Amino acid sequence: MKKNYVRPLDLRHGSVDLSHGGGGRAMVQLISDVFGKAFDNEWLRQGDDGAVLPAPGPGERLVVATDAHVVSPLFFPGGDIGCLAVHGTVNDVAVMGARPLYLAASFILEEGFPLADLARIVASMAAAAREAGVPVVTGDTKVVEKGKGDGVFITTTGIGALPVGRSLSGANARAGDAVIVSGTLGDHGMAIMAQRENLAFDSEIRSDTAALHGLAAVAMAAAPGLRLLRDPTRGGLAATLNEIAQQSGVGVVLDEAAIPVDPQVAAACEFLGLDPLNIANEGKLIAVCPADEADALVAALRAHPLGARAARVGEAIADDHRFVQMKTAFGGRRMVDWLAGEQLPRIC
Amino acid sequence: MKKNYVRPLDLRHGSVDLSHGGGGRAMVQLISDVFGKAFDNEWLRQGDDGAVLPAPGPGERLVVATDAHVVSPLFFPGGDIGCLAVHGTVNDVAVMGARPLYLAASFILEEGFPLADLARIVASMAAAAREAGVPVVTGDTKVVEKGKGDGVFITTTGIGALPVGRSLSGANARAGDAVIVSGTLGDHGMAIMAQRENLAFDSEIRSDTAALHGLAAVAMAAAPGLRLLRDPTRGGLAATLNEIAQQSGVGVVLDEAAIPVDPQVAAACEFLGLDPLNIANEGKLIAVCPADEADALVAALRAHPLGARAARVGEAIADDHRFVQMKTAFGGRRMVDWLAGEQLPRIC
Numbered sequence: 001m002k003k004n005y006v007r008p009l010d011l012r013h014g015s016v017d018l019s020h021g022g023g024g025r026a027m028v029q030l031i032s033d034v035f036g037k038a039f040d041n042e043w044l045r046q047g048d049d050g051a052v053l054p055a056p057g058p059g060e061r062l063v064v065a066t067d068a069h070v071v072s073p074l075f076f077p078g079g080d081i082g083c084l085a086v087h088g089t090v091n092d093v094a095v096m097g098a099r100p101l102y103l104a105a106s107f108i109l110e111e112g113f114p115l116a117d118l119a120r121i122v123a124s125m126a127a128a129a130r131e132a133g134v135p136v137v138t139g140d141t142k143v144v145e146k147g148k149g150d151g152v153f154i155t156t157t158g159i160g161a162l163p164v165g166r167s168l169s170g171a172n173a174r175a176g177d178a179v180i181v182s183g184t185l186g187d188h189g190m191a192i193m194a195q196r197e198n199l200a201f202d203s204e205i206r207s208d209t210a211a212l213h214g215l216a217a218v219a220m221a222a223a224p225g226l227r228l229l230r231d232p233t234r235g236g237l238a239a240t241l242n243e244i245a246q247q248s249g250v251g252v253v254l255d256e257a258a259i260p261v262d263p264q265v266a267a268a269c270e271f272l273g274l275d276p277l278n279i280a281n282e283g284k285l286i287a288v289c290p291a292d293e294a295d296a297l298v299a300a301l302r303a304h305p306l307g308a309r310a311a312r313v314g315e316a317i318a319d320d321h322r323f324v325q326m327k328t329a330f331g332g333r334r335m336v337d338w339l340a341g342e343q344l345p346r347i348c
Numbered sequence: 349m350k351k352n353y354v355r356p357l358d359l360r361h362g363s364v365d366l367s368h369g370g371g372g373r374a375m376v377q378l379i380s381d382v383f384g385k386a387f388d389n390e391w392l393r394q395g396d397d398g399a400v401l402p403a404p405g406p407g408e409r410l411v412v413a414t415d416a417h418v419v420s421p422l423f424f425p426g427g428d429i430g431c432l433a434v435h436g437t438v439n440d441v442a443v444m445g446a447r448p449l450y451l452a453a454s455f456i457l458e459e460g461f462p463l464a465d466l467a468r469i470v471a472s473m474a475a476a477a478r479e480a481g482v483p484v485v486t487g488d489t490k491v492v493e494k495g496k497g498d499g500v501f502i503t504t505t506g507i508g509a510l511p512v513g514r515s516l517s518g519a520n521a522r523a524g525d526a527v528i529v530s531g532t533l534g535d536h537g538m539a540i541m542a543q544r545e546n547l548a549f550d551s552e553i554r555s556d557t558a559a560l561h562g563l564a565a566v567a568m569a570a571a572p573g574l575r576l577l578r579d580p581t582r583g584g585l586a587a588t589l590n591e592i593a594q595q596s597g598v599g600v601v602l603d604e605a606a607i608p609v610d611p612q613v614a615a616a617c618e619f620l621g622l623d624p625l626n627i628a629n630e631g632k633l634i635a636v637c638p639a640d641e642a643d644a645l646v647a648a649l650r651a652h653p654l655g656a657r658a659a660r661v662g663e664a665i666a667d668d669h670r671f672v673q674m675k676t677a678f679g680g681r682r683m684v685d686w687l688a689g690e691q692l693p694r695i696c
Contacts, residue, residue, distance in 0.1 A: 021693065022582060022687065023581065023584075023686075024583050024587055025686050025687065027582075028686075048444060049413055049440040050413030050506070050508070052411055053410040054409060055408055060403055062403045063398045063400055064399050065397055065398030066486055066488050066503070068456050068488050068489075070492050092397040093398055095397055096396060096397065102410075104413070106503045107416070108418060108501055138412055138413055138414055140414050140415045142418045144693075144694060148420075148497070148498040153490075153501070155488075157412075157503075158398070159412060159507065167400075169394065170395060230397065231397070234369075234371025235375075239372055247395055338376075339370065339372035345369065345370065345491070
């Protein structure tokens with residue numbers, strides 16, 4: 001007779017309590033009923049403190065990336081924190097040129113969080129992991145008191161394999177290189193903002209959240225001289241290009257007319273006084289490649305469902321100041337700085 | 349002229365604000381001045397979205413473990429959330445029998461958190477990582493609004509290398525095996541509780557937080573037939589042995605008189621109505637090995653500074669009920685159940 005009987009989880013009306021993080025029976029039950037069922041795979045079923053996994057093959061190096069996800073609201077048009085936590089980390093691995101192999105997931109739950117919402121988030125995460133072909137192989141759950149968290153935070157860590165000899169890095173851009181984006185900018189950030197601000201448009205602005213390792217593979221195949229890939233999340237294209245400029249010691253000049261922005265995103269940005277170049281994306285690549293490979297790269301991206309609106313948007317130039325500038329639609333030039341302050345908190 | 353000038357971080361009087369998570373210049377500055385300086389190593393200096401790392405050698409598999417750390421208070425006798433976040437994950441890798449190679453670290457900061465406290469935590473983390481020989485190779489920082497977090501949460505993910513052919517697992521225990529602990533139980537949990545409850549003792553109860561991969565290597569060398577190692581964190585020895593009993597399909601009988609407990613920890617437990625067997629440890633191993641290797645294993649552990657009070661505390665038995673029981677000091681027997689409720693929230 002076990003004396004501490006635990007009632008079955010009420011996934012419809014129940015909520016997280018502190019016992020679900022306590023290391024006892026309730027935690028084991030939550031892990032088994034919610035996480036174990038959704039993520040089920042041979043590694044997770046090992047049931048130990050960590051997962052034992054095949055290492056990358058000979059001639060491959062490891063890539064490791066980690067990301068905490070604190071997006072608010074948890075559910076938004078086009079996605080939720082669950083699929084975002086998969087895509088965000090898969091993409092960090094993919095832009096290194098690596099093949100994503102495994103994900104680890106760690107949850108910080110707030111006491112009182114509805115189990116139904118947790119199950120919905122975990123199901124979305126599991127679907128995203130399945131679709132990306134990257135299993136969640138190990139995890140952790142902690143619970144904090146009501147008012148000490150915000151529903152759920154999810155940290156994912158991605159492990160990938162990178163062939164020896166392939167090196168994509170923010171430090172590789174050279175003067176004369178082409179700068180390419182794989183599609184419209186600002187969709188994710190404006191989907192979140194539109195929901196927060198209750199903005200109504202003719203049709204909903206949806207997050208572009210997606211796993212990009214397939215598109216990254218297309219880019220690498222189409223442009224053998226590819227310098228680097230990045231996913232312009234927090235801080236948007238502006239922050240990412242400024243980072244690249246700093247790392248590579250070059251300047252960048254963008255062509256405003258060439259930058260794809262969805263008309264509704266543009267309208268929402270104008271309404272809120274925001275610049276699409278500063279807004280987070282969760283399903284877009286930035287590629288820098290030699291100028292003579294740019295056309296092939298854009299064509300290849302456009303042939304992929306996630307790159308239909310790919311465009312060449314600028315070039316790297318010699319500039320000791322490492323400035324990012326933009327030729328405006330009116331024929332002038334302006335600085336494209338990264339922001340000093342916080343424009344969009346908790347966007348991912 | 350860059351227009352968004354960022355003032356130098358005031359590490360003495362400043363505090364975290366939302367801009368430090370925004371993907372812009374303030375975030376880059378925080379990462380560079382606080383995290384980059386403390387953790388400095390060649391992998392982190394790559395400065396990309398993830399780290400490129402040598403893979404485990406031929407004949408080795410990967411081990412991945414992840415843990416969110418939400419301990420409250422953040423600073424406690426014997427340690428803080430920083431070193432705990434290193435030790436906890438290094439230990440999860442070590443108990444798999446693996447050699448810990450790398451750590452990824454992800455921070456969720458609450459707006460208003462003092463930068464001085466953050467710097468102190470990061471310094472402690474960096475020192476623990478250096479001492480353990482496991483570099484922090486990549487990381488992430490997010491900031492949530494005041495009241496939506498609790499100072500700082502740290503999720504660490506550990507990557508290790510496990511020789512092919514070595515298999516330590518909670519499923520390996522067999523009837524007749526010896527159960528060994530590497531030292532006194534309950535120190536970490538009671539250090540936290542004593543601080544929370546303002547209990548005063550003759551001398552301070554200190555957390556046992558420590559990296560255990562050295563001690564684990566000693567155990568593997570001393571007991572070639574070693575079945576498994578575990579670190580009894582949340583839920584303490586009781587939860588860990590119940591998990592092992594479930595995974596292995598055995599029962600366990602403990603000998604109360606043999607279980608090492610510090611007298612002050614025992615006194616604090618009695619005062620608070622807690623059982624040391626349920627209290628978290630952060631620097632102790634549980635080992636299960638064939639009975640005829642137990643003496644050699646205990647002797648080897650005792651020769652290591654972290655195992656001075658190692659003891660053989662029980663045995664695995666054939667039991668279809670998979671019960672964990674204890675022969676009490678009074679000659680009776682009692683069940684050692686894992687707890688259904690939450691006894692000690694946010695202990696790690």
